[in-house]
Amino acid sequence: MxxxxxxxxxxxxxxxxxxxxxxxxxxxxxxxxDLVQHALLQTARHWERISASPEAYARRVxxxxxxxxxxxxxxxxxTLGAHDEVHPPQDSDLRLTLEAALARLTPKQRTILVLRxxxxxxxxxxxxxxxxxxxxxxxxxRHALARLRAIAPDLVEADS
Amino acid sequence: xxxxxxxxxxxxxxxxxxxxxxxxxxxxxxxxxxRLVTSAVVLALVVIVGGxxxxxxxxxxxxxxxxxxxxxxxxxxxxxxxxxxxDPPLEANxxxxxxxxxFFSAGGVPVIIGATDGRYHLVKLTGTEDRRAALELSxxxxxxxxxxxxxxxxxxDLTTGDVTDLRxxxxxxxxxxxxSWRADSTHLTWANQTRGGIVDVVTGEAEQASMTDxxxxxxxxxxxxxxxxxxxxxxxALFAAVGSSGxxxxxxxxxxxxxxxxxxxxxxxxxxxxxxxxxxGPKGSYVEGSHLVLLTSPDRPESxxxxxxxxxxxxxxxxxxxxxLIPDLDGTSSQQLTHDFGEPDxxxxxxxxxxxxxxxxxxxxxxxxxxxxxxxxxxxR
Numbered sequence: 001m002x003x004x005x006x007x008x009x010x011x012x013x014x015x016x017x018x019x020x021x022x023x024x025x026x027x028x029x030x031x032x033x034d035l036v037q038h039a040l041l042q043t044a045r046h047w048e049r050i051s052a053s054p055e056a057y058a059r060r061v062x063x064x065x066x067x068x069x070x071x072x073x074x075x076x077x078x079t080l081g082a083h084d085e086v087h088p089p090q091d092s093d094l095r096l097t098l099e100a101a102l103a104r105l106t107p108k109q110r111t112i113l114v115l116r117x118x119x120x121x122x123x124x125x126x127x128x129x130x131x132x133x134x135x136x137x138x139x140x141x142r143h144a145l146a147r148l149r150a151i152a153p154d155l156v157e158a159d160s
Numbered sequence: 161x162x163x164x165x166x167x168x169x170x171x172x173x174x175x176x177x178x179x180x181x182x183x184x185x186x187x188x189x190x191x192x193x194x195r196l197v198t199s200a201v202v203l204a205l206v207v208i209v210g211g212x213x214x215x216x217x218x219x220x221x222x223x224x225x226x227x228x229x230x231x232x233x234x235x236x237x238x239x240x241x242x243x244x245x246x247d248p249p250l251e252a253n254x255x256x257x258x259x260x261x262x263f264f265s266a267g268g269v270p271v272i273i274g275a276t277d278g279r280y281h282l283v284k285l286t287g288t289e290d291r292r293a294a295l296e297l298s299x300x301x302x303x304x305x306x307x308x309x310x311x312x313x314x315x316x317d318l319t320t321g322d323v324t325d326l327r328x329x330x331x332x333x334x335x336x337x338x339x340s341w342r343a344d345s346t347h348l349t350w351a352n353q354t355r356g357g358i359v360d361v362v363t364g365e366a367e368q369a370s371m372t373d374x375x376x377x378x379x380x381x382x383x384x385x386x387x388x389x390x391x392x393x394x395x396x397a398l399f400a401a402v403g404s405s406g407x408x409x410x411x412x413x414x415x416x417x418x419x420x421x422x423x424x425x426x427x428x429x430x431x432x433x434x435x436x437x438x439x440x441g442p443k444g445s446y447v448e449g450s451h452l453v454l455l456t457s458p459d460r461p462e463s464x465x466x467x468x469x470x471x472x473x474x475x476x477x478x479x480x481x482x483x484x485l486i487p488d489l490d491g492t493s494s495q496q497l498t499h500d501f502g503e504p505d506x507x508x509x510x511x512x513x514x515x516x517x518x519x520x521x522x523x524x525x526x527x528x529x530x531x532x533x534x535x536x537x538x539x540x541r
Contacts, residue, residue: 015179029174033177037180041187
């Protein structure tokens, strides 16, 4: 199998999973798609060095790039409001509450929550993926949950 | 319902992305660019490290002009004043080879310009430390004569470096103020305030001469018929017939070039009837300031006269030129009479511009390398 066909196969198999994580990280369909495209581009760029675990590499790129984009855009962009909002098929009240709650977190808090509770990474793995210390992961998780608790008490109670 | 399951549900709403089909090609293009940048950085680092190592442990850099050399020798297309240096390194060995020009710098340092390579040599001439003496390069550029503070005259063979003291042949107690070579480059005329004479520097034969003889105060043509002399500012160059008559001849200068007249100082004869002279064009002249010209002597028909500017903006005073290095005129105005040897490198003054350039390049290369390493560490972790 050539590198090109292996890459195409990887994209075909895993782009949807990457898109799910990207959407949770960004909360925006367009930005999530850009994030996936960027991660796949970087994966193609370094393919020969990372072909053993391209998905892990692509995910790390997404984690870092999301925070990096936020740092660049926070002073220049505003949300598109309803244009970017999701149209959930079920449990709309609760998911809207979750979306709204996630939107009020910082990208760092949001990323760490996604890694911990959606990607099932340990604190150590999360710290390594984001490039921060374990104690930062712990404190950020604590603050993020506290904020969620204030915004959506039902959700956090259910989680706890 | 917990947070994980809610995140799962929320993620389910993410649409399947439409992936650009050219991603692989774009990624490969970026990869090729990465390799090029990496290669360039590595090459820059190697060059910089090699350059710094050679700078520290290598032999001293030769002080040579950047331009080429002329096997037979040539007059430089310009002469520059050396930079002011405190205690400049002076060459004691005068065996520097054929020279094209010689002069005292504004700081009183004797300077000789190599004929073939255009190198500037700051030299040590005995007896010239306290005052600016006469300094004359022979027409063939192979001998250098100078007068010393203690009434002596010395001649250096620039091929061997041997110096001959002519004090005994001249036999004067006064300081010699003028020196002039005959066209054969073996006879040297000298004069002080009261006396003059001529010395054959090869055989040592010497003659005394009257101060009224034109060849004492003028530059004698190769055929010995005419002497070009220094005149006051005016519309013509002055010449005198050599011999008992001493007839004065005037050679009119181009009025359109020097409407207010000019001073002409003879430097030597390039041919029997072609004089090289230094001319100072006053304000309003076509060529202002000091410059060197070739002009036909007045003993030729005016229809044969030529007037060529050889060197403009000549900055030094009492420049001596090896006139034999001027090529025979081919009658075309495009003929190159001088050669561009490039910027001179001065002994004792290290050119640090390239070191600064290397330093900046090194800093940029190191920053690029660090950035590349950092990005690689972050992205591959």
